[in-house]
Amino acid sequence: MALITEQLRQQSRLGPGDEDWLHLLVGDWQLVADLAFADLVLWFPTGDGSYVALAHVRPSTAHTAFHTDFVGERIRKDLRIMVDRAWDTGQLQRSVEQPFDLVGQSTVQAVPLVRQGRKVAVITTHFDLASSRTASNLELVYRQSAEDLLLMGTRGLWPDFASPTGSRRGAPRVGDGFIRLNAGGVVEYASPNAVSAFRRLGAAEVLQGQSLSDVTMALVSDRRVIDETLPLVLQGKMPWRTEIEYMGVNISLRAIPLRDEKQRWGALVLCRDVTELRRREKELVTKDATIREIHHRVKNNLQTVAALLRMQSRRMNSAEGKQGLEQAMRRVATIASVHEFLSKGLNETVKFDDLMDRQFRLIVEIASPGQRVETVREGQFGMLPAELATPLSLVINELATNAVEHGLAGRDGRVQLVAQRFAKNRQDWLRVSISDDGHGMPTEAVNEGLGLQIVRTLVTSELRGEILWTQVNGQGTEVVIEMPLELRKSAL
Structure with missing residues (x-):
């Protein structure tokens, strides 16, 4: 079933609301096809004495009269005689005398659609005689009801703009x-x-x-x-x-x-x-609420852990021990932020741009006390599943902190975060780069700290991506991560 809207808009004879009325009709005429046990075709005048089929619907209560679709085709000459008569008289026309031989044996009706005195289009109904049998009481009532609705269409009384158009599951047929x-x-x-x-x-x-x-x-x-x-x-x-x-x-x-x-x-x-349908919907709502509550509790527990680490760091006499606890606290808080975002939605996905808008600046501020560090964020991450959002946020946390503490090394500067989606091997990928305008990469070999070890492990094992460090114009460092977004498929 389709409706060629361009054909409608090119016709000046349509009045206000006529196009919307035809769309409403096509959206609801499955009802008439099922009641009439017949195919319905919507014909629209072309302006040169012919008609073009704008839509075609088949019944779900009987065999279709046609196995091919008429949408976009011009009307046949033998059928046009009846359609012309319906258009000229404004009254329903029937093939009473003999079966109308369009495809096989079928009886046909031509129903003009008239709205506010304007002729808008014509519907033809095609009932397959090959599948006919002695009509039951149900079939007789169905067909009479279909004819009543079609006659209302000749007066512009059906479909009614007050009819429901929502897509709630369980609409009766x-x-x-x-x-x-x-x-x-x-x-x-x-x-x-x-x-x-x-x-x-x-x-x-x-x-x-x-x-x-x-x-x-x-x-x-x-x-x-x-x-x-x-x-x-x-x-x-x-x-x-x-x-x-x-x-x-x-x-x-x-x-x-x-x-x-x-x-x-x-x-x-x-x-x-719709008892079973509503029961399943309630189960899904309950499960969604339970999942959100779990994420909320995990976030609260992680924040409690971070607070305990903060209290413990204040009691540490060793500067190295205090720094280690502060870094652990920051990592736990990062994971808690992801769970906070997950607790606010119905899906196991995160609006990662919203997360980074808040978190990226906070990461840099915590890592740069006493410094003036500008943060720049460009590009779009989009929606990311939780299994990607958590490790990626940890990676960005570690790299941004490393850019401030080691790249800028106590001086003012800038840290930039850029995200870009791209296609690779017929798959969606994400490229993330974090750069600074600091001292650049050291020339001598330096042992990796715990933070960079965490980054490499997360990128290769959790994100299944690639990571590359480069020098930026002789000054500053850029770290580029490329990762597939379809984690489950790539992990197979």
């Missing part, structure tokens, strides 16, 4: 449960699936002849809070969607009023038992 009401809200017909859905709420086996609103409200009368839209949907007065939750059972409902220009003379109500 024709096959899930179908109820037809009269003007008073009394059930004229209820499909077996609809009866089963209401039986789960505690209703009687027979709905026909009863007021759907009275039956339902009697079942849920002891609820303290009732959706105010529920009676209007149950009586078919408004084209809305609502949901009943009672005794552990969830029923999703949608009403489609049947009316003409003067009055409402009936309604269709679709219903669906």
